[in-house]
Amino acid sequence: MFKKDISAGAKSKVKSSVQRAIRTKIVETYPLLAPHIDEIIPKKSQLDLLKLPDRVSLYALDNTPLFWQHMDDPIIPHLRVIHQFPQCFPRIGIDRGAIRFVLSGATLMAPGLTSAGGRLPDEGGQLKEGDIAVIEAEGKEEACLVGQLRMGTEDIKEKKKGVVMDTGHYLGDGLWKLNID
Amino acid sequence: MAETTQAEAAPTEPQARHVIYCGVCTLPPEYCEFGGTAKKCKEWLEKTHPDMHERLYSEEAITASLSTLSVDAQKRAEKDAKKKEAKAAAAESREKEAREQAMVYIKRVERNKRKYVTAVSGLEAHGMDLKKVAKEFGKKFATGSSVTKTASGGEEIVVQGDNSDDIFDWVVDVGGVPEDNVECIEDKKKKSAG
Ligand SMILES: [Zn+2]
Numbered sequence: 523m524f525k526k527d528i529s530a531g532a533k534s535k536v537k538s539s540v541q542r543a544i545r546t547k548i549v550e551t552y553p554l555l556a557p558h559i560d561e562i563i564p565k566k567s568q569l570d571l572l573k574l575p576d577r578v579s580l581y582a583l584d585n586t587p588l589f590w591q592h593m594d595d596p597i598i599p600h601l602r603v604i605h606q607f608p609q610c611f612p613r614i615g616i617d618r619g620a621i622r623f624v625l626s627g628a629t630l631m632a633p634g635l636t637s638a639g640g641r642l643p644d645e646g647g648q649l650k651e652g653d654i655a656v657i658e659a660e661g662k663e664e665a666c667l668v669g670q671l672r673m674g675t676e677d678i679k680e681k682k683k684g685v686v687m688d689t690g691h692y693l694g695d696g697l698w699k700l701n702i703d
Numbered sequence: 704m705a706e707t708t709q710a711e712a713a714p715t716e717p718q719a720r721h722v723i724y725c726g727v728c729t730l731p732p733e734y735c736e737f738g739g740t741a742k743k744c745k746e747w748l749e750k751t752h753p754d755m756h757e758r759l760y761s762e763e764a765i766t767a768s769l770s771t772l773s774v775d776a777q778k779r780a781e782k783d784a785k786k787k788e789a790k791a792a793a794a795e796s797r798e799k800e801a802r803e804q805a806m807v808y809i810k811r812v813e814r815n816k817r818k819y820v821t822a823v824s825g826l827e828a829h830g831m832d833l834k835k836v837a838k839e840f841g842k843k844f845a846t847g848s849s850v851t852k853t854a855s856g857g858e859e860i861v862v863q864g865d866n867s868d869d870i871f872d873w874v875v876d877v878g879g880v881p882e883d884n885v886e887c888i889e890d891k892k893k894k895s896a897g
Binding site: 557558561562602605606607608621622625661662663664666693694698699 | 717718719720722728729730731733734737738767780783
């Protein structure tokens with residue numbers, strides 16, 4: 523999604539009713555984040571909305587990017603938010619060999635998850651196509667990618683090939699490097 | 704990372720993990736090895752977070768992470784990292800060279816009799832954000848100041864009034880541009896045709 527360096531367009535203040543709706547949507551999408559939403563977006567804070575290229579909306583608080591949304595797709599946290607609350611998001615893992623591809627913006631393919639170093643949820647924790655998943659990496663503590671799954675985790679296990687994620691936000695991409703002050 | 708049981712009530716203490724990010728490449732330091740500035744990153748970490756440096760760059764840590772790669776992949780990764788590093792170094796020296804040579808022009812333009820504007824060009828080559836600088840000039844000199852497109856397709860800052868001297872001082876003192884790289888030009892309207 524942010525393979526190129528980007529600069530933010532017009533910045534506008536989010537109306538308080540809209541801000542409430544955003545908070546609700548975030549908690550709906552990430553229920554485990556509910557106890558922390560006040561810490562991430564305090565009730566009396568003022569969110570800014572920034573327009574990014576390719577019809578992406580970015581929500582920021584005091585010039586810190588927090589969440590972004592492509593058109594009407596699910597709202598997705600910035601990786602720094604994920605690093606703050608990693609246990610609140612569904613996570614899967616890639617093997618070490620796949621890291622450098624992810625960090626160069628390549629499409630995430632199934633073998634990176636199904637190999638010995640990869641990690642997919644067991645029964646009960648399966649993720650569906652279209653779900654948001656945080657991608658962690660073998661041997662690393664912090665997540666390196668977040669985005670929408672193009673394939674459910676059961677499918678990934680079964681087929682062991684194909685595109686898993688192609689429009690995510692990864693460490694070092696344009697959104698990561700974006701400076702909005 | 705342990706799964707924490709979900710508390711129903713919101714915690715009163717801030718719960719956000721505090722994560723250290725590399726001062727050179729901005730990634731979590733465990734990912735520095737994949738960027739083009741690995742060497743500099745390592746030096747930075749050693750200086751600022753010696754304990755983390757110890758953990759990430761100890762011999763065990765390196766062997767452990769490499770052992771999960773096949774020998775071929777290891778070689779490829781090594782070559783890749785070297786290439787990236789060389790590229791980054793070359794880009795940096797190119798940038799530095801360009802910066803050393805880049806000129807800033809402060810041009811006083813006579814618009815009407817005794818009415819001047821000051822056009823400043825070349826600041827972007829010294830890493831400055833023209834919009835921000837224009838805003839600052841406007842505030843500093845309490846006058847109109849904006850970024851405008853030039854005929855040659857570039858951009859320059861146009862400040863109302865003759866502020867050449869003050870702008871010169873700002874560019875050198877605040878902007879950090881060497882004096883030799885700043886030139887003041889006077890542009891008389893209706894020059895005699897030459
Ligand atoms: Zn680094």
